Amino acid sequence: MTAPGLQRVEQVMGMPVIVDVRDDHVGDDAIDEVFAWFREVDARFSTYKPESEICRIDRGELALERAHPDVRAVLARCDELRDETGGYFDARAGASRQLDPSGLVKGWSVDRAAALLDATGATSYAVYAGGDIRLRGGALPETAWRVGIQHPLERDRIAAVVEARDLAVATSGAYERGEHVFDPHTGRPPSGVLSVTITGPDLATADAYATTAFAMGSRAAQWTATLVGYEAMTILADGRVQLTRGFPAID
Amino acid sequence: MKRALTATLGAIVLALPPANAIAAVERASSSTTTAKKVVVVKKVSGSAAQADRWGTVQITLTVRKTTTTVNGHKTVTRKWTDIGGSFTYHTDRSLYIMQQALPQLRQQALQTHSGNVNLVSGATYTSQAFTQSLQEALLKVKTV
Numbered sequence A: 001m002t003a004p005g006l007q008r009v010e011q012v013m014g015m016p017v018i019v020d021v022r023d024d025h026v027g028d029d030a031i032d033e034v035f036a037w038f039r040e041v042d043a044r045f046s047t048y049k050p051e052s053e054i055c056r057i058d059r060g061e062l063a064l065e066r067a068h069p070d071v072r073a074v075l076a077r078c079d080e081l082r083d084e085t086g087g088y089f090d091a092r093a094g095a096s097r098q099l100d101p102s103g104l105v106k107g108w109s110v111d112r113a114a115a116l117l118d119a120t121g122a123t124s125y126a127v128y129a130g131g132d133i134r135l136r137g138g139a140l141p142e143t144a145w146r147v148g149i150q151h152p153l154e155r156d157r158i159a160a161v162v163e164a165r166d167l168a169v170a171t172s173g174a175y176e177r178g179e180h181v182f183d184p185h186t187g188r189p190p191s192g193v194l195s196v197t198i199t200g201p202d203l204a205t206a207d208a209y210a211t212t213a214f215a216m217g218s219r220a221a222q223w224t225a226t227l228v229g230y231e232a233m234t235i236l237a238d239g240r241v242q243l244t245r246g247f248p249a250i251d
Numbered sequence B: 001m002k003r004a005l006t007a008t009l010g011a012i013v014l015a016l017p018p019a020n021a022i023a024a025v026e027r028a029s030s031s032t033t034t035a036k037k038v039v040v041v042k043k044v045s046g047s048a049a050q051a052d053r054w055g056t057v058q059i060t061l062t063v064r065k066t067t068t069t070v071n072g073h074k075t076v077t078r079k080w081t082d083i084g085g086s087f088t089y090h091t092d093r094s095l096y097i098m099q100q101a102l103p104q105l106r107q108q109a110l111q112t113h114s115g116n117v118n119l120v121s122g123a124t125y126t127s128q129a130f131t132q133s134l135q136e137a138l139l140k141v142k143t144v
Helices: A029-046 A053-058 A069-086 A102-119 A203-215 A215-226 B093-115 B128-141
Strands: A005-014 A016-023 A125-129 A133-138 A144-149 A160-162 A167-173 A193-200 A231-236 A242-243 B005-006 B022-029 B034-044 B049-051 B056-069 B073-089 B119-121
Touching: A005 B128, A016 A029, A016 A102, A029 A053, A029 A069, A029 A102, A029 A167, A053 A069, A053 B005, A069 A102, A069 A203, A102 A125, A102 A133, A102 A167, A102 A203, A125 B073, A133 A144, A133 A193, A133 A203, A133 B119, A144 A167, A144 A193, A160 A167, A160 A193, A160 B005, A167 B119, A193 A203, A193 A215, A203 A215, A203 A231, A215 A231, A231 B128, B049 B128, B056 B128, B073 B093, B073 B128
Parallel strands: A144 B119
Antiparallel strands: A005 A016, A016 A125, A125 A133, A133 A167, A144 A160, A167 A193, A193 A231, A231 A242, B005 B073, B022 B034, B034 B056, B049 B056, B056 B073
8 A cells, every 4th residue: 555646866966856746647757847847957057958948148248138038037036035124135246256047946946836736636745945945735644744853063963843735944054065145245254154045935935044144144144124024933053942933833 | 886785774683583564362261351462573674775975875774563352342553663674885995884874873873763752753773774764664563
């Protein structure tokens, strides 16, 4: 006897991507379509592939107006978020000033993957990309999904458990491999904060907010309290944990 | 020249019978209820995943499936109880890397599991090969 659904893990966009669909009426072709989508995103947005549209724009070889509509949409959203976060979220930050919307692309592509699954009639699934997660329905036969939040100091522990049915969860922390968040205003890594987890309806936004709050350092928790529709858990360097009122942690 | 080494990842290994699967049946009955419990222990493995240039990692999970039948109503639970695995290496340096990394990763995975969560946000593993093989094995847990 097997439980319903399909699960697949692949290395795409330079990170492990997991698609876990619990609906028994969703077929392999739906999962194929989702991974084909992630590969398409990687080809178009990769900062490591010289022929990607992002690299060609960065080198001045491709005019923004001639770029794929997805590329224009993502870069426009990056601009919005840069303004909204007072420059903390910046696709052109970093020592090299290289165009790098990766911080938004991961969450955005997962949101779009979720829309693809919705279109197939799936109602219970999780899509995971490099530590960020979008949930819908429950981990059947469970009625909800349970997401552990990585402990920022002890790799073998989780700091909290979030239980939810329809939610995006993104975490930004200093321990993340290959992701060097720093305060674009000082050019230095943030201090005073170990990790920030943001939950809300949209993963792209949750991820951008997590990156922003983490870059703010000790002011992270204060800033997350101002967010509308998104909740936060901030783990400070002194070990204190600050939750916004509606953060869906259990226990 | 590639050498292969089969190693348990860490010191703790459950004592398992040599057979791949065992089953035990417990019956309890009273005047009002009839209960039956069947326990099956099996191992499932992910594929041997390439760990950068160091070698390959293949993770094996020990899964305990408990089927409880009370008054004709059947409940099945599957829990994995241990992680083992094997790796290949081709230089002394890669043997060293594997021996350093795998026990830590094993402990991390066991702790995550003990928290009874579906996924972990923010977790990034030093070895994507470990993650990949582990996830593949996890997906097979429900086939036990």
